[in-house]
Amino acid sequence: MSITRMWVMAHKEVVQILRDPFSLLIVIVMPAILVVLFGYGVNLDQKHIPCVAWDQDGSQQSQDLLKHFAASEYFTIVGVATSERDGRQALDAGTARMVVVVPWNFSQRLQKGGPVAVQALVDATDDNTANVVFGYAQAVVQTYSSEVQMDWMRGRGSPFQFAPVSTETRTWYNEDLESSAFIIPGVLALVMSVIGAFLTSLTIAREWERGTMEQLISTPVSAMEIMLGKLLPYFVLGMVDTAITASIAIYWFRVPFRGSFVTLFASSAMFLIVVLSLGFFISVLAKNQFAASQIALLVTFLPAFLLSGFLFAIEQMPPVLQWITRVLPARYYVSVLKKIFLKGTPAALLYADLLPLAAFSVVLALLATRAFHKRLG
Amino acid sequence: MDDPNNSVTTKDLVKRFGDFIAVDGINLAVRRGEVFGFLGPNGAGKSTTIRMLCGLLRPTAGSAQVAGHDVASEPELVRQNIGYMSQKFSLYNDLTVIENLRLFAGLYSVPFSVLQQRIEWALAMAGLEGKQNLLTGTLPGGWKQRLALGCAVLHKPPILFLDEPTSGVDPLARRQFWDLIHTMAAEGVTAFVTTHYMEEAEYCNRLALIFRGRLVALGTPSELKRNAMKGELLLVECRSLSDAIKLLKTAPGVQDASVFGNAIHLVVRDAKQSTPQLLQFLLKRGIAVERMEKVSPSLEDVFVSVTSSTETVGEQRV
Numbered sequence: 105m106s107i108t109r110m111w112v113m114a115h116k117e118v119v120q121i122l123r124d125p126f127s128l129l130i131v132i133v134m135p136a137i138l139v140v141l142f143g144y145g146v147n148l149d150q151k152h153i154p155c156v157a158w159d160q161d162g163s164q165q166s167q168d169l170l171k172h173f174a175a176s177e178y179f180t181i182v183g184v185a186t187s188e189r190d191g192r193q194a195l196d197a198g199t200a201r202m203v204v205v206v207p208w209n210f211s212q213r214l215q216k217g218g219p220v221a222v223q224a225l226v227d228a229t230d231d232n233t234a235n236v237v238f239g240y241a242q243a244v245v246q247t248y249s250s251e252v253q254m255d256w257m258r259g260r261g262s263p264f265q266f267a268p269v270s271t272e273t274r275t276w277y278n279e280d281l282e283s284s285a286f287i288i289p290g291v292l293a294l295v296m297s298v299i300g301a302f303l304t305s306l307t308i309a310r311e312w313e314r315g316t317m318e319q320l321i322s323t324p325v326s327a328m329e330i331m332l333g334k335l336l337p338y339f340v341l342g343m344v345d346t347a348i349t350a351s352i353a354i355y356w357f358r359v360p361f362r363g364s365f366v367t368l369f370a371s372s373a374m375f376l377i378v379v380l381s382l383g384f385f386i387s388v389l390a391k392n393q394f395a396a397s398q399i400a401l402l403v404t405f406l407p408a409f410l411l412s413g414f415l416f417a418i419e420q421m422p423p424v425l426q427w428i429t430r431v432l433p434a435r436y437y438v439s440v441l442k443k444i445f446l447k448g449t450p451a452a453l454l455y456a457d458l459l460p461l462a463a464f465s466v467v468l469a470l471l472a473t474r475a476f477h478k479r480l481g
Numbered sequence: 482m483d484d485p486n487n488s489v490t491t492k493d494l495v496k497r498f499g500d501f502i503a504v505d506g507i508n509l510a511v512r513r514g515e516v517f518g519f520l521g522p523n524g525a526g527k528s529t530t531i532r533m534l535c536g537l538l539r540p541t542a543g544s545a546q547v548a549g550h551d552v553a554s555e556p557e558l559v560r561q562n563i564g565y566m567s568q569k570f571s572l573y574n575d576l577t578v579i580e581n582l583r584l585f586a587g588l589y590s591v592p593f594s595v596l597q598q599r600i601e602w603a604l605a606m607a608g609l610e611g612k613q614n615l616l617t618g619t620l621p622g623g624w625k626q627r628l629a630l631g632c633a634v635l636h637k638p639p640i641l642f643l644d645e646p647t648s649g650v651d652p653l654a655r656r657q658f659w660d661l662i663h664t665m666a667a668e669g670v671t672a673f674v675t676t677h678y679m680e681e682a683e684y685c686n687r688l689a690l691i692f693r694g695r696l697v698a699l700g701t702p703s704e705l706k707r708n709a710m711k712g713e714l715l716l717v718e719c720r721s722l723s724d725a726i727k728l729l730k731t732a733p734g735v736q737d738a739s740v741f742g743n744a745i746h747l748v749v750r751d752a753k754q755s756t757p758q759l760l761q762f763l764l765k766r767g768i769a770v771e772r773m774e775k776v777s778p779s780l781e782d783v784f785v786s787v788t789s790s791t792e793t794v795g796e797q798r799v
Contacts, residue, residue, distance in 0.1 A: 112587030116576065123575050315571040319632075322535050322565035323588040324557060478556070480537045 109325050113333020117307065121337060130303060131341050135295045135349045142291050143284050143357045146415070150236045151177055155202040156194040158185035163211035165252075169222065172248045173204060178240040191225060201227045202237055214252065277446040278360075285360065288353045289445040290414035290438045292372065295349050297404040297434070299342045300379030301386070305400035307334060308387035321478040331476055335380045342376040343369065353445070362448025367440070370451075371458060374465045375437040379404050381468035388475045408434035413442075433464040485549075488513050488640050488671035489534060493543035496529050503529040505694035506543065511673060511687075513639075516666045518685030519675040520784070526694040527675040528568055531644050534673070535565045548640055564633030568644040568675075570625050572632060574618030578609055581617055581632055589636035603631035606661060623654025630661065634670075641665065643674045647681065659684045679781045688780075692788045702780060709783045712736050713752040715759070717745040718772040725768050732762050737789055741781075744772075748786055 121127045157170050173179045182200055185191040191203035205223035207213075213220035224241045228234035278285045311317040320330065346369060353359040383400055390396035408414065411425065412434035418426055429435045436457040443449040443457075451458065484490075489511040496504040504526040511517045519527050532538040534547055536556030545552045548562035572581045582600050591599055604610050607627035612620070617628065626646055633641065643662070647655040659681065662672050666686075674685065682688050683702050690698040690705070698709040719725050726745055729738045734755045737748040749755040752775040763770055778786075 106590065108590065109588055112584055116573070116580070116584050119580060120573070120575055314574075315567065315569040316573055317571075318537065318567045318569075319565070319571035319629075320588070322537060322560060322563070322567070323585065324560045324590065325588045326557075478537075479539060480532060 105326065105328055110329045110333045110336070113325065113330060114336045117334055117337045120307075121341075127303060130298060131345065132348075134298055135291075135345045136352060138291050138294055139288060139349055139352045139357070142287050143353075146283070146287055150233060150240070152180045153178055153202060153237055153240070154182040154200045155179050155204060156183045156185050156191055156200040157181050158188075158191050158203055158205045160208040161206050161210040165211040165214055166206040169206060169210075169245070169248050170204065172244050173241075176240070176244050179244070195225065195227050198227070201233070202241065204241070284357055285446060286442070287415060288357055288359050289441040290412065291353070292346060292349050292441055293375065293408040293412055293414060293434045293438050294405065295345050296342055296372065296375050296437075297379050297401075297408045299338060299345055300376050301383035301400040301404040302397055303341075304335060304338050304380055304383035305387040305390070305396040306393050307338075308384060309390055309393045309396040312387075312391040313393055318480060321480075327476045327478050328473060330478075331384060331473060335384060338380060339373075339376055342380075343372065346372040359445055361445050363444025364451065367444050367451045367454065371437060371440045371444075371454075371461060374458075374461045375433060377465035378433040378461070378468050381465070381472040384472045385468070385475050388472075404434070407432045408438070411435065412438040414438050433461060433468075436461040436464075484510070486513050487511060487546075488515070489517075489545070489547050489673060491530075491534070491543065491545040494530065494533065494540055494545050495542040496526070496533060496538060497541040502694050504533070504540075507691070507694075507696050509689060509696070509699075511671060513671055514666055514669045516662060516672045516674065516684065516686045518682050518688040519673065519691060520677070520679075520682045520688055520780075521675075521691035522677055522788075525691045527677075527691060528644050530691070531565075531642050531673065531675055534559075535563060535642055536560055561636075562638055562640055564630075564636070564638040564641045566626075566629050566633050566641075566643045566646050568648065570629060572617055572625070572629055575616065577614050577616055578604075578620070578628060579613040581628065582635065585632040586635045591636050599635050599637075603635055606634075607631040608657075623650045623657070626650055626654070626658060627661070630658070634665065639669070640671045641673065643672060645675055645677070647676070647678070655681070679779070679784065682780050690784060690787055697787045698783065705780065705783050706778050710748065710778050710786050712748045712750045712786075714776050714778045714782055715747040715749055715752050715755065716741075716772070716774055716776045717747060717759075717770060718743065719745075719763070719768055719770045721768065725763065728763065728766055728768070729759070732759060734758065737786060739785055746776075746778075746782055748782075 121131070155173065157173070159166050159170060170181065174181045179202075183194060185194065185203060191205070194200040195203060203225040205225065207220065207223070210220055210222070222245055224238065226234045226237050226241075311320065350361070350368065354361045382404055386399050386403065387396040390399055410416065411418075411421075411429050411432055413429070414434075418429050418435065421429070439457045440454055440461070443454060487510045489509065491507055491509045494504055494507045495502070507530060519530065521527050529538065533540050534545055534552060536552045536559045539553055547559045550558040550562070552559050573584070576584065579600070582603055586596055586600060604613065607624070607630065609624060609628060609631070612624070617625065620628065630643070630646065641662075647658050650658065655678075662674065663684070666672055676682060685702065687701050688699070688705060689696055690709075698705055700708065717725070717729070722740055722743075722745060726738050726740060729735055729745065729747060734749050735747055736750070739746055747759070756773055756775075760770055760773060
């Protein structure tokens with residue numbers, strides 16, 4: 105192992121990156137694009153859901169109930185229906201996600217001491233959203249219902265001014281319930297995948313494609329020197345991108361950062377070693393740029409996107425998928441990211457995530473050193 | 482095999498790719514300071530052989546030693562003693578001339594104390610002084626080849642492997658390139674050069690003719706011209722070459738007939754004896770011969786003769 109030979113390899117790689125607009129674009133612009141895309145574009149919050157009211161009763165009480173819907177920040181009444189057809193049209197056209205149907209005998213039944221049901225027709229094309237909408241509607245009706253009850257009881261001399269038991273909620277870690285705070289830290293895993301696996305898979309496959317690898321391996325440079333020389337610049341770039349991405353998250357999107365920067369950079373370094381090794385491994389096997397880049401995205405970017413807990417909670421996945429996520433390094437990295445950003449969990453309590461991540465980085469790095477031989481064919 | 486005067490020796494060297502035998506039992510001994518030509522058509526196994534000698538491909542069977550080291554078991558020791566130019570240009574087009582030179586000087590561990598001097602020497606040798614900062618990809622073909630040679634000799638290797646170094650280079654640049662090779666050989670460097678240009682083969686001290694993975698002839702260019710032919714050569718000039726060659730192929734005593742420019746070359750056992758017979762033969766069939774005389778064969782004649790007899794042997798075996 106010669107440091108000089110590794111160094112000239114690394115230097116050559118840096119010169120090539122600096123001369124290639126495509127690489128530069130990916131290194132500098134891509135992290136910013138990803139954070140902004142996920143920071144603004146993906147919003148899992150459901151607020152101001154458009155709905156149509158069909159008030160068959162037209163009484164003081166029915167209007168009261170509908171005002172509760174309108175006053176809630178979750179719903180906006182966008183129209184009034186006078187027939188079932190009106191309601192159906194609004195749902196079909198997508199102008200409303202829900203139709204609230206207050207029955208004709210609503211006030212009559214209430215005066216007689218109930219019970220009476222209010223109908224909610226929900227567009228369930230997106231089942232997740234439908235569940236959320238349904239939950240909000242129930243909560244609004246529940247509140248109205250208990251108010252009616254309290255009124256009735258006060259009228260009969262009840263000592264209670266308010267409902268006797270209520271829930272007082274405090275949200276921790278993500279106090280404002282912003283989905284961007286939940287999503288943005290995980291973007292780092294995507295950025296690392298692109299820098300680590302996608303770019304490196306291209307750089308080695310390119311050498312095979314252009315024939316430069318043949319010249320390279322005819323010199324005394326060792327396989328290890330080639331590998332380290334090639335990966336070192338991308339490691340540095342990955343760390344720089346960690347800083348860029350984290351800065352945009354913290355200073356632009358105001359995502360709270362409560363953990364330690366040491367843990368952030370240490371876990372990023374480990375994940376980076378994982379994806380760099382995978383990228384190297386892939387391009388040694390694929391030997392052409394197109395195949396290598398496709399496989400790299402498939403093996404690193406997609407799992408980091410779909411199965412890491414970045415957007416979709418792992419606990420809600422089918423058991424088989426949950427089991428698969430255990431062998432995905434991205435899962436542990438995303439978990440660490442969310443905990444150090446939002447919770448500020450100290451490193452000592454992150455061992456369940458950091459240990460597997462460290463193990464993956466060591467094993468994959470060793471495998472990568474074994475994969476490359478200075479032979480043609 | 483262990484003769485210290487030999488730079489490269491191979492013993493029954495074989496390379497198989499699946500069912501295809503690219504190199505089929507080649508035995509060679511290249512002497513120190515020799516310009517050794519490896520001549521053969523495309524696909525004959527030249528590049529495969531050279532890649533095995535550089536430790537880039539593992540031989541399927543047999544063995545080879547380069548600079549006293551076994552190519553299969555000690556490829557790294559081999560690589561420290563060789564310079565290699567692959568058939569396809571394989572320096573970095575997106576690096577400048579000087580960046581390529583510095584990179585390879587570093588990879589060959591050229592000591593820092595002589596680095597600047599070696600780079601200047603390589604630039605001068607390649608005729609690229611003042612062009613240091615040009616991007617390699619923008620250089621014309623001949624300059625690229627000389628730069629590739631420069632990069633391959635920065636560490637002053639005792640043995641050079643050049644795989645079709647002049648393919649795609651204009652004749653003048655080709656001539657300059659061979660002058661460079663001879664300058665280095667004069668300093669004791671062994672050059673192992675593959676080519677399929679017959680006129681280039683004349684520049685070599687010794688030649689190996691390779692065809693379908695087999696060594697079919699070996700010797701100096703003049704030895705080959707004298708001995709490798711299976712007969713003597715007659716030059717025939719006449720009208721209607723295509724008719725004449727068809728007839729001559731069936732004429733008695735003719736082993737081979739092929740068109741060379743405006744004439745026909747005939748291989749016969751005895752030129753003196755055949756000349757009157759063949760003149761008669763053609764006259765009877767209405768072809769007037771303008772000239773028929775014994776000539777000394779060119780390397781191309783030797784090559785055609787040797788490979789056609791190999792083909793015949795191959796066909797007989799089937």
